[in-house]
Amino acid sequence: GSFRGGLADEMLMCPVCQDIFKDPRQLPCGHSMCMTCLEGLMDHSSDVPFKCPDCRAHFGQVVTVQKSYALASIAEDFRLSRRTRVPTRCTF
Numbered sequence: 353g354s355f356r357g358g359l360a361d362e363m364l365m366c367p368v369c370q371d372i373f374k375d376p377r378q379l380p381c382g383h384s385m386c387m388t389c390l391e392g393l394m395d396h397s398s399d400v401p402f403k404c405p406d407c408r409a410h411f412g413q414v415v416t417v418q419k420s421y422a423l424a425s426i427a428e429d430f431r432l433s434r435r436t437r438v439p440t441r442c443t444f
């Protein structure tokens with residue numbers, strides 16, 4: 353059969369940039385996003401409380417995030433495998 357990896361894609365997809373996590377950070381609600389995306393959101397939320405783009409949970413001005421090492425390594429693996437895997441679809 354053909355495994356398309358759709359689930360992995362979804363699990364490792366940042367809700368902000370819609371791409372595979374780059375240096376993911378985990379929010380207190382359990383959702384994750386890239387460090388750069390998080391910084392971008394925090395920049396825009398200087399006068400409004402920062403919200404999770406996924407579940408809309410409010411965290412206030414100061415957000416405690418922790419690096420999700422497990423997610424980072426999975427995402428990194430996935431990015432590497434995706435980059436080296438050449439699509440071999442014959443169009444003839």
Ligand SMILES: [Zn+2]
Pocket residue numbers: 366367368369370371373374385386389
């Ligand atoms: Zn992102």
Ligand SMILES: [Zn+2]
Pocket residue numbers: 379381382383404405406407408409
């Ligand atoms: Zn959330």
